[in-house]
Amino acid sequence: xxxxxxxxxxxxxxxxxxxxxxxxxxxxxxxxxxxxxxxxxxxxxxxxxxxxxxxxxxxxxxxxxxxxxxxxxxxxxxxxxxxxxxxxxxxxxxxxxxxxxxxxxxxxxxxxxxxxxxxxxxxxxxxxxxxxxxxxxxxxxxxxxxxxxxxxxxxxxxxxxxxxxxxxxxxxxxxxxxxxxxxxxxxxxxxxxxxxxxxxxxxxxxxxxxxxxxxxxxxxxxxxxxxxxxxxxxxxxxxxxxxxxxxxxxxxxxxxxxxxxxxxxxxxxxxxxxxxxxxxxxxxxxxxxxxxxxxxxxxxxxxxxxxxxxxxxxxxxxxxxxxxxxxxxxxxxxxxxxxxxxxxxxxxxxxxxxxxxxxxxxxxxxxxxxxxxxxxxxxxxxxxxxxxxxxxxxxxxxxxxxxxxxxxxxxxxxxxxxxxxxxxxxxxxxxxxxxxxxxxxxxxxxxxxxxxxxxxxxxxxxxxxxxxxxxxxxxxxxxxxxxxxxxxxxxxxxxxxxxxxxxxxxxxxxxxxxxxxxxxxxxxxxxxxxx
Amino acid sequence: xxxxxxxxxxxxxxxxxxxxxxxxxxxxxxxxxxxxxxxxxxxxxxxxxxxxxxxxxxxxxxxxxxxxxxxxxxxxxxxxxxxxxxxxxxxxxxxxxxxxxxxxxxxxxxxxxxxxxxxxxxxxxxxxxxxxxxxxxxxxxxxxxxxxxxxxxxxxxxxxxxxxxxxxxxxxxxxxxxxxxxxxxxxxxxxxxxxxxxxxxxxxxxxxxxxxxxxxxxxxxxxxxxxxxxxxxxxxxxxxxxxxxxxxxxxxxxxxxxxxxxxxxxxxxxxxxxxxxxxxxxxxxxxxxxxxxxxxxxxxxxxxxxx
Numbered sequence: 001x002x003x004x005x006x007x008x009x010x011x012x013x014x015x016x017x018x019x020x021x022x023x024x025x026x027x028x029x030x031x032x033x034x035x036x037x038x039x040x041x042x043x044x045x046x047x048x049x050x051x052x053x054x055x056x057x058x059x060x061x062x063x064x065x066x067x068x069x070x071x072x073x074x075x076x077x078x079x080x081x082x083x084x085x086x087x088x089x090x091x092x093x094x095x096x097x098x099x100x101x102x103x104x105x106x107x108x109x110x111x112x113x114x115x116x117x118x119x120x121x122x123x124x125x126x127x128x129x130x131x132x133x134x135x136x137x138x139x140x141x142x143x144x145x146x147x148x149x150x151x152x153x154x155x156x157x158x159x160x161x162x163x164x165x166x167x168x169x170x171x172x173x174x175x176x177x178x179x180x181x182x183x184x185x186x187x188x189x190x191x192x193x194x195x196x197x198x199x200x201x202x203x204x205x206x207x208x209x210x211x212x213x214x215x216x217x218x219x220x221x222x223x224x225x226x227x228x229x230x231x232x233x234x235x236x237x238x239x240x241x242x243x244x245x246x247x248x249x250x251x252x253x254x255x256x257x258x259x260x261x262x263x264x265x266x267x268x269x270x271x272x273x274x275x276x277x278x279x280x281x282x283x284x285x286x287x288x289x290x291x292x293x294x295x296x297x298x299x300x301x302x303x304x305x306x307x308x309x310x311x312x313x314x315x316x317x318x319x320x321x322x323x324x325x326x327x328x329x330x331x332x333x334x335x336x337x338x339x340x341x342x343x344x345x346x347x348x349x350x351x352x353x354x355x356x357x358x359x360x361x362x363x364x365x366x367x368x369x370x371x372x373x374x375x376x377x378x379x380x381x382x383x384x385x386x387x388x389x390x391x392x393x394x395x396x397x398x399x400x401x402x403x404x405x406x407x408x409x410x411x412x413x414x415x416x417x418x419x420x421x422x423x424x425x426x427x428x429x430x431x432x433x434x435x436x437x438x439x440x441x442x443x444x445x446x447x448x449x450x451x452x453x454x455x456x457x458x459x460x461x462x463x464x465x466x467x468x469x470x471x472x473x474x475x476x477x478x479x480x481x482x483x484x485x486x487x488x489x490x491x492x493x494x495x496x497x498x499x500x501x502x503x504x505x506x507x508x509x510x511x512x513x514x515x516x517x518x519x520x521x522x523x524x525x526x527x528x529x530x531x
Numbered sequence: 532x533x534x535x536x537x538x539x540x541x542x543x544x545x546x547x548x549x550x551x552x553x554x555x556x557x558x559x560x561x562x563x564x565x566x567x568x569x570x571x572x573x574x575x576x577x578x579x580x581x582x583x584x585x586x587x588x589x590x591x592x593x594x595x596x597x598x599x600x601x602x603x604x605x606x607x608x609x610x611x612x613x614x615x616x617x618x619x620x621x622x623x624x625x626x627x628x629x630x631x632x633x634x635x636x637x638x639x640x641x642x643x644x645x646x647x648x649x650x651x652x653x654x655x656x657x658x659x660x661x662x663x664x665x666x667x668x669x670x671x672x673x674x675x676x677x678x679x680x681x682x683x684x685x686x687x688x689x690x691x692x693x694x695x696x697x698x699x700x701x702x703x704x705x706x707x708x709x710x711x712x713x714x715x716x717x718x719x720x721x722x723x724x725x726x727x728x729x730x731x732x733x734x735x736x737x738x739x740x741x742x743x744x745x746x747x748x749x750x751x752x753x754x755x756x757x758x759x760x761x762x763x764x765x766x767x768x769x770x771x772x773x774x775x776x777x778x779x780x781x782x783x784x785x786x787x788x789x790x791x792x793x794x795x796x797x798x799x800x801x802x803x804x805x806x807x808x809x810x811x812x813x814x815x816x817x818x819x820x821x822x823x824x825x826x827x828x829x830x831x832x833x834x835x836x837x838x
Contacts (some may be wrong), residue, residue, distance in 0.1 A: 201624035202787030408561030
C-alpha cells in the first residue's frame with residue numbers, strides 16, 4: 001500500500017499531518033534537488049492542449065504545466081490553485097480572486113482576462129473544446145477587475161467548484177495561443193511547476209522545471225515521458241533503470257515488485273467502476289426481480305480474487321468512494337452471492353426450468369444477448385465470461401458478442417440498443433456524483449443525449465438528480481444523492497463488479513510522489529530523486 | 532529507360548487513386564465514427580454534430596473523395612481528425628523511423644540471408660547447412676513479439692548491452708532491426724540456397740570449373756549472379772513487407788514508425804490520417820517495384836526495358 005502522505009499547508013489535514021511527522025514511519029527525509037525523472041507509459045498524447053485532449057496520455061503531461069483555478073488534493077478536497085478564494089454570488093455565478101504575481105511560462109501575467117480567454121476559447125470556439133462536454137452547465141467568465149473574475153453557468157449548477165478543479169480546465173496563456181495558433185496544442189504555455197521543452201511524436205515529451213513558479217518550485221530538473229507500448233518492455237525498462245516510473249504496470253508483476261525493496265508500488269482506489277450493465281427497457285430485464293436475481297447469481301469475490309488478483313477492489317455501488325455524493329450501497333449485504341435466492345426470485349418472476357437447463361416462460365427461453373469489448377478495461381473480457389458462466393448456473397443463458405471498441409461504442413451511442421446486457425466502465429471525471437448519476441440514470445439521458453445505456457427510468461430519481469444538480473448547498477446535495485443511490489440499490493440496473501485501483505510503480509529512489517485517486521492527476525510538483 | 536520509368540510512374544496514379552478510394556470506402560463501411568469516438572462517452576449530441584460539420588464529415592462519400600483527391604493533387608494531405616494537425620507533419624515524424632528500420636532490416640536480411648544461403652548451397656547437408664535450415668524454420672515460425680521480447684530480456688536485461696527500446700543511436704537500432712529481419716532473413720536464406728544449388732548443377736558451371744576457374748569465382752560470379760533474379764524478386768517483396776508489417780516490432784521496441792501511426796488511425800477511425808499513411812505505403816510499393824524491375828535489367832541484360 002501507499003504510505004500515507006498528507007499535503008502540508010492544507011488546513012483540514014494539518015492535525016493529521018502533525019501526527020504523521022512524528023510517527024515511527026520515519027522523519028521526513030531531506031529533499032534533494034535535481035535529476036531527470038523518466039516515466040514510461042503506453043501511448044503518446046493526442047495533444048497537449050485540453051482543448052483537444054481529455055484522455056490520460058495527454059492529461060498526465062499537461063497537468064504539470066497548465067493549472068486550473070482550483071485543484072483536488074489526494075483526499076479529494078478542493079484546494080486553491082490559481083484562485084486564492086471564491087465567493088458564490090448567485091446560483092449561476094461564482095466570483096474568484098486570482099493569485100497575484102503569477103506569470104505564464106512566456107512571461108504573460110495571469111489575470112482575469114486570461115481566465116476569460118481560456119473559457120471563451122473552450123466554450124465558444126468552433127469546434128468547442130473536448131473538455132466542454134465534461135463541464136456541464138459552465139458557460140463562461142466575466143472580467144471584474146485585473147485579479148477578479150466571475151465564472152458563470154447557464155443554470156444553477158451545484159458541481160461548479162469540482163468542475164473548475166478538473167484536470168482539464170487549466171488556464172492557458174492568451175499571448176501564446178495567439179502567437180502559436182495551432183502549434184499551441186503541441187507546446188502549451190501555462191503557469192505550472194514544469195514547462196514544455198520538446199515533444200517527439202511517439203517517442204517522448206520532455207518538461208523542465210519552471211524556475212519562476214509561484215509556489216514551491218519543482219525539485220526535479222526534468223521529466224521525460226517516454227512511450228513504451230508493450231507492457232513487458234515497460235516493466236523491463238523499470239528494472240534496467242531506463243525508467244524511474246511506470247504508468248499502467250503489468251498487474252501480474254505487482255506482488256513480486258511490492259516485495260522487492262528496489263521498487264515502490266503506489267496505489268489508491270481510483271474513480272472508475274467496471275460493471276455488467278442491464279437493459280431495463282426491454283424484457284426480461286425490465287423485471288426488477290430478474291435483475292436482482294442476476295446480482296445474487298454472481299460471485300463477485302471469486303471474480304476479484306481469481307481474475308483481478310488484487311489489482312482492483314470490489315465495487316461498492318455505482319460510484320467510486322472518492323466521488324462526492326458517494327454512498328456505500330452495501331452490495332455484499334443486499335445481494336450476497338446466493339444461487340438459491342437467485343433461483344427463487346426467477347421462479348417468482350415466472351421462469352421455470354426448461355428441458356435444456358435454461359429457464360423459460362411461455363415457451364420463451366431466458367437468453368440474454370450481451371455486447372462487450374475486450375481490453376477496454378482491465379480484464380473486461382474475462383469478467384464477462386465469468387459472469388456468463390455464473391448465470392448459466394442459475395439457468396440463465398448469456399450470448400456474448402465481443403467486438404472491437406469503436407464498433408461497440410457506436411452501438412452504445414445510437415438511440416436503439418439491441419442487447420440486454422453489456423460490459424462497461426465509467427469514471428466520474430469531476431469527482432462529483434452529478435457527473436454520473438445524472439448522465440447515467442436520468443430518464444432523459446438515454447443515448448445519444450446522455451449515457452443512460454441501461455435505459456433506466458424512475459421519475460423520483462429524475463427529480464432527485466435534477467434537484468441536486470441545481471442546488472448550491474453541498475450538504476443538501478449529498479443527501480439527495482444518498483437517496484438516489486438508495487433507490488438505485490433497490491432497482492439495480494448494473495452488476496457493479498470492481499472499482500479500479502490507480503497503480504504506479506517507481507524505483508525506490510523516487511520520493512515525494514503520491515498517486516492520486518483521479519487517474520489524470522499525475523502531479524510531479526513535489527517529486528524528487530534520491531540518487 | 533527514362534520513358535520506361537516515366538510510364539511506370541504515370542501508371543502509379545490510377546493505382547493511388549484506387550487505393551484512396553478503397554481506404555475511404557472501408558472506413559465508411561466499418562462501424563465506428565471518428566467524431567463520436569474522439570469526444571467519448573461524455574459528449575453531447577450537439578457537440579458531435581458541430582464537430583462533424585466542422586470536419587466536413589457529413590458530406591457524401593464521393594464529394595469527400597473528389598475533394599480529397601483535389602487537395603492531394605495540390606500537395607495538401609489534410610489535417611488529422613483526432614490531432615487536428617497536418618497529416619504531412621504526422622507522416623514526417625514517423626516516416627524517417629520507418630525508413631531507417633526497414634533499410635536496416637533489409638540490409639541484414641539481404642547480407643546474412645544471401646551469405647547463409649550460399650554457404651548452405653556450396654556445402655549442402657553439412658553441419659552449417661543443417662543449422663541454417665533449422666534456424667530458418669525457427670526464424671519463419673516465431674512471432675515477432677515473442678522474439679522481440681526474448682531479445683530484450685537477453686540483451687537489455689541480462690546482458691545490459693543494448694537499450695530496451697526507443698529510437699536514437701545505432702545501438703537502439705540493433706534489436707528491432709534484427710527482430711524485424713529474422714523472418715525475411717530466413718526466407719532469403721532458403722531461396723538463395725535452392726537457387727544457387729540449382730545453378731551449380733548447370734553445364735556452364737561445370738565448364739567454368741573444368742577450365743580451372745577458382746571455386747570462389749565460380750560461386751560468386753557464375754552461380755550467384757545467375758541465381759540473383761529470384762532472390763531479388765523476393766527482396767523486393769520483402770522490402771514492402773518489412774515496411775508495412777513492422778507494427779509489432781515497432782510496438783515491442785517503442786519504435787515511432789508508420790505502422791503504429793496507422794494502427795492508431797484505424798482505431799480512432801481517423802480516415803484522413805489513415806489515407807495519408809496508406810498513400811505513403813502505396814507510393815513506396817510502386818517505387819520499390821520499379822527499382823526491382825530496373826535492377827533486373829542491370830543484372831541480366833537479356834531482360835531489356837523498352838519504352
